[in-house]
Amino acid sequence: MTQTTITRTKRGFFGWVFLTLFMAFQAFMIWMIFINVGAVSEVSADCGITDTSGACAAGAAIGGGLIAVFGWFIWIIGTIILGLFAMLTRGNKHVTTTA
Numbered sequence: 001m002t003q004t005t006i007t008r009t010k011r012g013f014f015g016w017v018f019l020t021l022f023m024a025f026q027a028f029m030i031w032m033i034f035i036n037v038g039a040v041s042e043v044s045a046d047c048g049i050t051d052t053s054g055a056c057a058a059g060a061a062i063g064g065g066l067i068a069v070f071g072w073f074i075w076i077i078g079t080i081i082l083g084l085f086a087m088l089t090r091g092n093k094h095v096t097t098t099a
Contacts, residue, residue: 022086
């Protein structure tokens with residue numbers, strides 16, 4: 001005799017809201033990485049035209065690194081908070097056992 005157990009969870013309204021917010025936050029943070037890299041490369045390219053000492057390019061790289069670290073901090077904190085809300089609002093577990 002074989003038993004099959006099927007486990008499903010049904011999300012409510014707030015479960016879908018928090019899951020959507022979580023996914024949108026992840027997409028936004030990935031998009032911000034590309035924005036940061038593009039801005040640093042643009043500033044570094046402009047530095048080569050106006051400043052020949054290299055200090056401008058070094059400053060652009062340091063500033064881009066600081067912004068990246070701050071962005072990662074925000075990303076980690078936001079992921080933890082929204083991830084907890086997404087996990088805690090996933091709904092009741094429905095278990096179906098068939099013989």
